[in-house]
Amino acid sequence: MRRIAFLLAGLALLAAGCGKSSGAKDAAEHLVIAVDVPVTGSPYVAQTIRQGVALAASNLNGGGGMRVGSKSYELTVKLYDNHLSARRAVQNARRALEAGAVTIVTDGTGVDATWELARREGVSICITYDGGTGLVDAETRPNVFRIAPTNHGIAFRYAEYLIPQKLKVALLADDSAYGREGAADVTRAFASNPEAVALRLTLPAGQTDLTPQMLRARRSGATALLLWGQPPTIAAALSAARSIGWDVPFYTPPTGGDPFIRQQLADHPDWVDGLTFASGRMTAEVGTAPFASFQSQYEAAYGADRVGVKTSDGQAVLQPPEFAMYSYDFVHVLVAAITHAASVEPEKVTAALNEVTTQGANGDERGFNRHSHEGVVDDDVYFARFDDMTFAPVPDDPLSATLPPIQQTRG
């Protein structure tokens, strides 16, 4: 469908060009996509989101942009740094709206404060990282969308995965906003199975020595840790647990896959082994080809995201552009919505986001609807486990078992 739209747009451009005696080409107008991310707070997340948006925009512009009515448009990406600060996110939202942005792509920082500002102008916001429950609600926040796994989905998938294994799970979370939100979802997910919970404990974010907390968890009889926290907390907890000789399995949200953890534990690669994280799957049933194609485009444009560690046989480890995929997909959904609305008016485009589906970079269908503004359904949450600094889908979960591993090394 999208190809047809591009083809028609291309033909329309061609026809318009032929009609002019001077042969002069229409100057394309610019449609602004604002990217509000924590460039200085969480550089990896900021970079991957920005590059995903930029890659999609570049592909579209390289193909001649898009034709809406009698005008042609190219996408322009404007970057704003929110420093992981809600106040800065509000300032950025105001600036983006003044710049005429048709949408704001964000990691999720400050959305509780920015969505109303954007809504007044009919502008959509798309979160492509934070899975916080309550950030997205199709009825109360009709202009907020998300393409990223939700905390709710991850928590319930973990309950579904861990409880049948008869593990005694210590539910740990750090005291960051991310940790607190995740802890609330995990508590709900395990509420019906208190026998599966050995301990609930909050960890101080930013503390490098979590040995006392790990000793306490071990004393509680825990046979598994589900830790919801920022990458430094996970690295510190892993380090503490392994230092006291506790080889307990760790389960984490997507932050467990952050390169930071492997970088911190590069001297003890075996400590990372067995770390399991949950995230949105990067491949669909059609196989790895769509994602591999996206990854090669991404690497051609920006280079591979190197983790900075090596496998035991000396191969450099790469980070697959998972979150770049989400922002890349959103731009495609946005373009489909503009085509569907036959307008670039933000309000019409936002409404049309409910009515379109595109094929995502991983081969899955990507889109929203009037009842759900979540672009990653809970069923798409899979589990991956580290071994030798790279991860692969776990074999003991029905969905994960169907997924092929993604290539993560380069010689």
Add this chain to the structure above:
Amino acid sequence: MRRLLAAAALALAAPAAAAGAVQQVLLPGPTPYPTPSPPLVTVGPPPWANLPFRIHARSEQRVLAGVDGRGHLVSLRVLQRLLLTGVGDYQFVVSAPVEDVRPGPGSQSQPGLRRGQILWSGFASKRKLLSADAVLRPKPAEPFLPLRLEGDTESGGYTLRLENTTVTSQAAYTGAGFRNELARLLDRTRLESLAGSRLSTAYVELRGLVRATRRTTVAAPLHVEGKLRFPERPKSVVGGTIRGSTVTFSTVLGDERPLNYRLDVRGGGGAPRLHLVARPTAVVRMLVPPGASSWVEAVRRRPLPAKALLQRVLEARMQLVRSDQYQAFLNNPDVAGRNRTVYVYKTAAASPGAATAPSRPRSGDGSGWLMVLLAAGGTVVAAGAALVGWAHS
């Protein structure tokens, strides 16, 4: 499509007839259906579907038709339960003139809503229940309900008229069949009908020329049970039974019975509250063997004409196909999946679904929205398959 099939049949038959050869001709069923809807089809973006072959879906539906005192449709709601079995991804839409949809009881996933579409997407791990409670716009869906009601409150009484609205016509054919084989086909059709299973594909052997006959009227047999609750105890009733202030009735519309039913009540003290359940049902009467326990035995006892047997098997199977068609008011993404639909008509105030309908009005959802009689993909495929099968027979 039907004309095409008939023409193809005659074209194929001609050389065979010249040789006086015996040929196998496809009998009706399990598909194609004689009309494109039901299941409901709507205008909208092309539905995308991904139900891999290893996932199967069983559909159970309860259609709740709210009617006013005169029997006119005022609201429509469908509870569809899709039970998926198998492992893998699923992504599909169910087309309908849907106003709103919510998860139904026990649903293990949330239905999405777009203009004219209920969306389902996720991963099935062996078993998954998708349950949708959908409020539909009555006007575009009404022509595809199987029953029309008309209630009249006259001085001193009440009359209810029911009409089976599944009637359509279909091209049939005739030819020189073989009595014993036709009897076996009738027995097999009867067995499948009584078991409530979908017809399996069957061929009949005919010698010589196959001729198209005039179109045959076909209707899905409907089993109807009703209850009318009056303000006072009625004095008398024709067509039902009085129990206190309630009149009950039960009938089958079709299957060699009339397609209309009339209930006359005297007294009752005013308009009743109606509760009526209609189910597409099996063909029974038409397939009862005359004076024997089976058609094979009946043919053994007396020489029933082969032409009449052929006509009977064709018409019975057409009725069963029509009945099967009404078992899926909303589409089942698994074309081979089992479908069951119960149609419930109840006295209701206008738009009882308003409680669950969104409060915001939606532009572009006007009542002039059109239903399009497009052949469903499965129908087309099945028709094509039938033609190919015929051509290779």
